Amino acid sequence: MREEILCGVAANHGAPVDVLLRLLATEAQACWDVLCTERDLPEELLDAVLAHPDRRVRKRIADNPHLGPGQRARLIDHPDPMTAVAVIRDPRQWPAGTSPRPLPDDVIRRLLGTPHPLLSPGELLDELTFTLFGRQACEVAATHPLPVIRAAACGYRRALSDERWLALQRDPDQQVRAAAADVIAYHAQVMEPADLPPYRGHYHWQLLQLGRLSRALLDHLIAHGDERDLQFLAYNPQLPPDVVEMLMSHPDTGVRCTSADRDDLTADQLKRLTVDDDESVRIAVSTHPGLSESQRAAIAVDRWPQDSFNRIKPGLVPELTVSIAHAYSVNPLLRRRAASDTRLPQAVAVRLAQDPDQGVRVRLALRHPAPPPALLLRSYLEYDGPDRLHLTTRPGFPVTGLARFARDPDPSVRLLALLDPEVPPELVDRFVSDPDSQVTAAAAAHPRLPADRLRELLGTGLARHAAANPALDAAALHELLDGAGVPAATR
Secondary structure, three states: OHHHHHHHHHHOOOOOHHHHHHOOOHHHHHHHHHHHHOOOOOHHHHHHHHOOOOHHHHHHHHHOOOOOHHHHHHHHHOOOHHHHHHHHOOOOOOOOOOOOOOOOHHHHHHHHHOOOOOOOHHHHHHHHOOOOOHHHHHHHHHOOOOHHHHHHHHHHHHHOOHHHHHHHHOOOOHHHHHHHHHHHHHHHOEEOHHHOOOOOOHHHHHHHHHOEEOHHHHHHHHHHOOHHHHHHHOOOOOOOHHHHHHHHOOOOHHHHHHHOOOOOOOHHHHHHHHOOOOHHHHHHHOOOOOOOHHHHHOOOOOOOOOOOOOOOOOOOOOOHHHHHHHHOOOOHHHHHHHHOOOOOOHHHHHHHOOOOOHHHHHHHHHHOOOOOHHHHHHHHHHOOOOOOHHHHHOOOOOOOOHHHHOOOOOHHHHHHHHHOOOOOHHHHHHHOOOOOHHHHHHHHOOOOOOHHHHHHHOOOOOHHHHHOOOOOOHHHHHHHHHHOOOOOOOO
8 A cells, every 4th residue: 555655646746846856765666667757757856866876766767758858868968877878768658648759959969979988879879770769860970070970870871861871971081981882882782692691580681671682692582482581572672573573473462462562563563463362462552652543443442451550650751742642542541641641731631530531530630730629539439549548638639528428338438527627526436436447547536536535545445546636735745655654855
């Protein structure tokens, strides 16, 4: 019960700073994960965390998705190098209401240029490329004032714009020009069968997708007929026409699906793929830019795949004109791509908000900066994917009148009633006894819960959620910490 109380107080968004500062005591370490990673940190609390003598406290905030870029940037200036380098990590989870926000370019530039006792500049850049903002880090590195960092950026040619890459080849520093020349020479190398690594792994698959492969190596891969090898090979843009024909006619469905995305398919090959016996192949080719809208409309598809959109990693978006054209396509997969583009004009967004495809509507609801309120509510009621709760945090989500959902059989829909600013206190009290644990937890933490009921819950299995209730004033929270044996904070 004691640890539950501590974690609840740590999560309480109404708790004043002097209460939160007490939780940094060693006696309260059971709640440090909640305090440092699961809530916003006021500046005074962040100051105390960064000054904390225990590294375990300082490092935890690197996993906090609620921190703003400026707050994350403060880690760089910490004298402990392990705390400073923690800024390059992405949080492990992005709960509802949080979205990735990149560090400012100048912060990344400073991070790469700050000597680190364990990592070289190249290793720091390598670590940054595994974050959600790896492409941004590579672009920053390519213009860094230190030649050693610009040279390291040459190793990430695919993440750089053509303009940046040309500038590196013409860099005034010989070290940078040499690094760019090495990359060019590597990609110009024709790989032979002996160049295949002895085991299948990242380098093996990368070689098949991007390398210049000799005829002997191509014949070797085809003769062995490993379907996974051929699927990766089908991504390679440098294949001769006869190999492309073999791949798009291969008996394995996966190989044909991958081949259907190639830019160099002929009109005849596209036509054959649109009438392939396997629906997954027909679906794969349906988004090919070489098809007209009438050709897309003629493709027989009984059921389009369920959308698996990831709001944290939405993928690269094309030029805005392409997205707008996709918004008017007969193909729902192209309309889904369009709906992911945050730059869509409002008129186009309004059109997609009425799209018959749920994937289109939900993507728009999750991504557009000003989604129609009616779309947000409709998407929440109809969508049961992992980002359902995030919809309620989007700007304009309509909360007035949501108490009407209090008796819905779906507990996720019943939760909407607790978002209504005028939800009756007696309804919140009733929800404490709801059969669904998620509903009872939300009710226990709701500020309109009757005060006597709230005090009662502090001694029950719902103590953690009750202690997180923002209706508890500072005196009540201090009393809870006194009872848990947490000493008063010293300043």
